[in-house]
Amino acid sequence: MKKLLAAGVMLALVVTLAGCGKLSFSSDATDSSSGTATSKYQTTGTVDSSMYQGVIKNGRYQTSSARGLTITTNTQGSNTYNIKSMESGLKSISMTHFSTSKYDLEEGQLISTATAENWLARQSSSNPDGLNPAKGSGADYQTKRPEYLATLLEQDYMVANGNSLKLGGISIALGMNEYYYYQKKAYGATYSTHIDTPTLNKAGRAMAAKVVARLRKMKGVSNDTPIVVALYKNADQDALVGGTFFSSVTSKSGTQLGDWKTINEQNQVLPVVENEKALNTTVANDFSNFSDQIENFFPTLAGVTAQTHYESGQLTGMNITVNTQFYGQTEIESFTQYVASSAQKYLPSGSKIEITIQSTSGIQAFVARESGEKSFYTHVFGSY
Structure with a gap:
């Protein structure tokens, strides 16, 4: 699978x-x-x-x-x-x-x-x-x-x-x-x-x-x-x-x-911009904790943003983009595993989540979890 x-x-x-x-x-x-x-x-x-x-x-x-x-x-x-x-x-x-x-x-x-x-x-x-x-x-x-x-x-x-x-x-x-x-x-x-x-x-x-x-x-x-x-x-x-x-x-x-x-649908970018109020403070705080965790561990990150989707007030999907400055394959692999474990710990449970890790040279890795599942799967793109 x-x-x-x-x-x-x-x-x-x-x-x-x-x-x-x-x-x-x-x-x-x-x-x-x-x-x-x-x-x-x-x-x-x-x-x-x-x-x-x-x-x-x-x-x-x-x-x-x-x-x-x-x-x-x-x-x-x-x-x-x-x-x-x-x-x-x-x-x-x-x-x-x-x-x-x-x-x-x-x-x-x-x-x-x-x-x-x-x-x-x-x-x-x-x-x-x-x-x-x-x-x-x-x-x-x-x-x-x-x-x-x-x-x-x-x-x-x-x-x-x-x-x-x-x-x-x-x-x-x-x-x-x-x-x-x-x-x-x-x-x-x-x-x-x-x-x-x-x-x-x-x-x-x-x-x-x-x-x-x-x-x-x-x-x-x-x-x-x-x-x-x-x-x-x-x-x-x-x-x-x-x-x-x-x-x-x-x-x-x-x-x-x-x-x-x-x-009844709503979309919002996290972190919120221009003093906008979060549609769901729990989701916003969970994302903030996740982004703080990976940014503190890997300080060379260029930024972490999320697109969230709500239906009838409930979070149904979150697409996260992590912009990096990584070039070493071992470094990317280690970071991807850390992102997956941090996502498991901090991000909301139950909803579909996709995390794209990318740099100016292109997409480096992908982390995702389907709706209703507990664990994340990962894929690191090779250079060959």
Whole structure:
């Protein structure tokens, strides 16, 4: 298990998938550990039941052409943490609807690049499909009619259908702007408008109804294909963490939406900055004790920071980055073991924790513990 997890970590650190694809259906897999191949398809396999298998067709992983697209009229998409947390968060929401034992995950194949760009833009006579409000009249449209939607993400969930796969469900994330950035003239100063949650909720729910209606008309989507739409609040462009989901709804058939559900998520960087109050003082103190311990023992550290994620007030994940000045392999190995033992002693129990040890030359080691487990596993990257 440790070797598989370490291999997965190295693959995630090295490989970034990008590209495009069209909707097509192929054959399902039966081996969940290593994937299964036929003349038409292959699955990626998984290391445990908490992960979806990915779909490979004709020797290629199926990527989404619309993934990561943002509106281009301003600087909304400059926080790179947003798309990462949106993607992982949407998968977590989807797991409550689409079981990993029954469904395989395929990156969105329905919404093309051109379609996504039209939907993300403002509505106009030349673009009636725009989900953002039209400019209207008056020079103050940027503040009175801001662009609420910055990005969208599609995930397709496939199920076995004889010797092929068929679309079993769709999840859509709508990335909404809590802070709308704009320029009054090209290359001029950047201004911002804060958009409160009730306003985002109202705009997002109206957009969700339109998105569901449009998806129902697309090829391959049946009238009873479940469609999950989740509203995501983008973190501002200078934040050191990604945004959070705040509401979701499911359409089980047709264009009708079910009851909206409130999602309570929060993210925070530790140590807190600019006199910000800790969301959980116990977690903040635990992290402070951990960082003090390793910084005192290894004074050449350049810094220790953490990204924390809370759901309904409970810590569910912590990603820690340790910046070092180490170069000797023996020194790195000793430090990694000390980090693991200190994490075991000081950091909160029960939640998922990932610790990346890195220098200016790259990632040196990785320490992690899965949710619900007690012990940490480690991996030190070699020079060969």
